[in-house]
Amino acid sequence: MPTFNLIGPSYIEQSINIDAQKTVNMYIIYDKSSPKQISFAPFPGLKKEIELNSTKNGVRSLYAYLNNLYSVCGDSVYSLDSLLNKTKIGKLDTDQSLISVSNNTTQLFLVDGNAGYVYTFSTGEFVKVTDQYFPSDPLMIAYLDGFFAVCVRNSNIWYLSAQGDATTWPQGSNALLESRPDTFMGIATINQRVILFGHISCEIWYNAGNADFPFSRNNNLIFEYGCAASGSIAKGFGQLFWMAADQNGVSSVMMTDGGTPNKISTEAIEVKLRNAVKVDDAIGFSFKEAGHVFYLLTLPTENITFLYDLTASSDLQMQCWYNVEMLDGNYYIAKSHAYFFGKHLVGSSISPTIYELSNKHYTNDGEAIKRERISTHLVAADDNYISISKLQISTQSGVCNPNPMGDEPNIFLSISNDLGHTYGRENKIKMGKIGQYKYKAMIYNIGTNYSYTFKIKHYDPTPLFITGASIEYMVNKSDN
Template structure:
């Protein structure tokens, strides 16, 4: 009896006579030689999808994002949600209709998400949500973050552009020119003590700014914007002439002429007259017909130093003339500098283009401290050089003759980028980065399969890791197929879910994010939120089909009698999900080299605890070249080593 080895993953060659091996919802793991394993490779179950929550709306989960503060954000149809750890869905706002993913990035202060033509921001503290309003935001289908800058591709061009360093929600989303932060640069003196609201400020490039002021000891001690106005610029210096705080009120002066013929006495609340200001009053003392003392009792407003004032004779005895009083100081000196205005998240000069080739940038990626500009046909790498004119510059010689065929196929894992490429010679090759270059990771069989698809530009890629295995998952929505690459072995497998008719389709996962210590998956159809779970053996509540096709079994061109087939598979496990009946496994085979298969023949995988059951099939007929295929969907833990086969040569 010979063992049929299973040494790799999926490989269905262009010609089935070479290879016809399917590997669905199973991934191979190399066994360490030091442990003297019975086989070099064991196939394990891909993780199930355990449902943990349901979105408030039914539809496609377009994106999932874990912010740097640990929060989870989900986009379902057109709604953006913050999903708390207790699965409370908080509706933040809406984005345009579409089926494509949205790209997210954050700088610890604000999250930016883009969908192509438009962009949005989420304040990470308040979770306020708004559209990016800066006039120099040009749209993007991809945003990333590096060295305090947001980085965007400019759609339909070879250009990319960056935000200012450490931009905030207010900088991205406010009315252009509306002030939202400033500093008191002069508290002034002589103002009326108290708290004052809606105090208008003048000067600067804009209009309409009002503040709430606190004044103590005649000095402005705090200023808070309550109406941001519009049209201001960073650095504008503003002042106040508000009567409410006593701006221009008299704080000191002196008698320049006491006059004569006034009636001696002390006069209270004497109005001072003669200039543009108003409201000043004083206590006036007249002795020997001349004014000898003036004490300001009401400072008034609108005065200026060197103003010369007087008083009507009727206020100080009814006769006399010549009295004059010169203002030496008034309540003044408060000044306020605008530090930040809305719509100031970008410098219109902070834009650059690919220099190695003029093809349009499809997507961008920041990884390992470097910026990859991935175009339609070529790619190049830039770094932060610290240049004053534009902080990023190209790494000389770092040029890749491969572009991108699907913008959303790009995914990161560790120091690697993965994507579906195209170049001047062709398309539909999957690569990963290595240093300043890329290596092909797809097989001829997978490439041949992908090139059959009518549409590949809608491919969606993401990476996830479970039990030390890192996977790059690439789904083709239009083609209804999902291919998965396992990094440690370099092997591929298919991942698929069943529809209501039991037909295998693409995997249900449409978006992935690792948050709150779990790997979350969003459903492509119904708004369900799952976690990847290696000990859960269903996709939601649907069975998971497991299929492994074996290599050709031939006998030097002669016909072979296949006397028995025994599956070397783990049995007797329940996984906590098994019914009273033992799980079943089926075998079918092809006598025409994998072109067509017969009907499946079922066998028991043993009840719980029956660890030594060997699913086997006998008297399997005669053929020259046979391909066997095992399949099962039992919700229990299994793993597949290989199979034994007993054959006997026939006469011809």
């Protein structure tokens, strides 16, 4: 049977008549040596590891260093050991704002938008920074070459600590974000460079070894866009990711290794961002699972989570974005991330819970994961009719549900004949019982129409791998 291009990223055009593609809780894997080079793999599930306290606050941050995991939940700061036994080590003045964390070999330093706090590893002492030259309203921090750097909300000034000590801030040890009339949205370091994010501009600085202030601006790397959401800035695997903005508002999602940034968002993503009511509450983090580097970006007010797949994008030479959702269709609850003792740990945005994120888990801590794919449109030339006698969806068959054992997993197929505006009833298609590895998921006598858009859903706690689809069809000339 002829193959049908079922595998692809999310790409919902301004008019779904053009493109209505959507991929939810799955991502593309590429194997050029395989007969079917691209397939869908399931996005990892969640398993509860620990609740930090009895409050209803979400986990504000996770940060791993050596043998300890540090977390902020509500106004409490915790240290957790390799078995996730927790110890409360400090208390903040805030319980909801953005947390920024960094460290040197002796201190953990964090800011909450209101103050700075230092935890000394050797003594267990947790103190608020009281140096008279430490700024109020610290927005975000970074660390490079022994110095902590902090930028200030609603200001264009950034400050450096004394070398090796986050509690001491020398008088006059500051510089300006001044290539454009701008104020800070964030600061980060990557590959021995300091990246300064304004609202509409971005500067890159380096350690020049100057006597008064060690860092100098690279005047060849000044960009006419800044950052739309401080929480969207995420570092991982030699890259910085963030949601960018310019004088016209939210523009794109960018990535840099410390040099000239690259745009990684598609037109479809950018239209969604530009039409959003609120974007400055966006949160992003980067992680690597099953050989794929991901950047997960959540816009809570817009109730949507996007997932960028750097690995598939590089392999396929196209930008691969997907959607990640909870079962009820709401945005993904993971807000913060740390890799700790071989586990991806994520903090919930809606509860004081830390979960393990892993492709070993096929539910979100017992809640079903809805995996969904809306295909490209199948349309014949010259408005001719298409008669489909059989559709076969190629999946990993013969895999039973882990609980209860023996249940036969299913996929649900619905079809649109109006380019994705409405869909017909769902057809339940069996995927084969345990051991039926050659089982074919098929549906017959679909009918005759001008266009077809296929929507596939899957809810079972099984490893869903989709390798493609094929159809038997005839094209009939239109009477027009």
